[in-house]
Amino acid sequence: MLSFIDTPADTIAVTIEGKITGADLDAVMDRLDRTFAAHDKVHVFVETRDLDGIELSGLGRYTARALPLFGKLTRFGRVAVVSDQAWMRAATRIESAVLPFISYRVFEPAERDQALAWMKGAPAA
Template sequence: MFTVKRSGENRVDLEIHGKLDSDAMAQLLDHLLNASTGLHKGRLLYRLEAFDLPTLGAFAVELARLPQLFRLIQRFERCAVLTDTAWLRHASELEGALIPGLQVRAFRTDQEPQAEDWLNEA
């Protein structure tokens, strides 16, 4: 299950709970692309709670849509990841280090105020 919402002129909030299959991944990507339309140097607050690895079908959907994903990533300048799962925090920051132009910082869920402050920095 997921929710995607535009929460400001230059911000999108994404929340994922549980496991994503191929249909859910396709829907999530469609919603994220639509919600981020027109963003420049956008901010993304990404909440991962009770997260399970996506199915192989969901990974296949991502691979098939890589060109769209690269355009999507370019809309964002900062991404704050909120999760209590340590390996997800580490993986998020590693992924951010590999994506030019995108700063990714991971926070525990009890650090949401710090994540908000970081997202709002100039």
């Protein structure tokens, strides 16, 4: 299940729990498209809880929509990831190393408020 969190217009914030569906991926891509159309920099907050997989039926369409984002990588600002799963935090750190020009930070669930504040531009604690 995916839900969006109210944030400033130049940010996208989502909470994902359980299995990620094709509809979830479409909703995120639709929001990304609208946000990139209106802002030069886009900041992202992702919180995962008990993530247990992705619905394969939506993955092909998502991949086709996500590939053009490689041309917009410099337009990503701060990316905060909060996860209750160590594998997700590790995967985010690997992604951060591969994309060093995007400002990533990884947070534990107890640091959720700090992650949201950092993503919105508050000084790092």
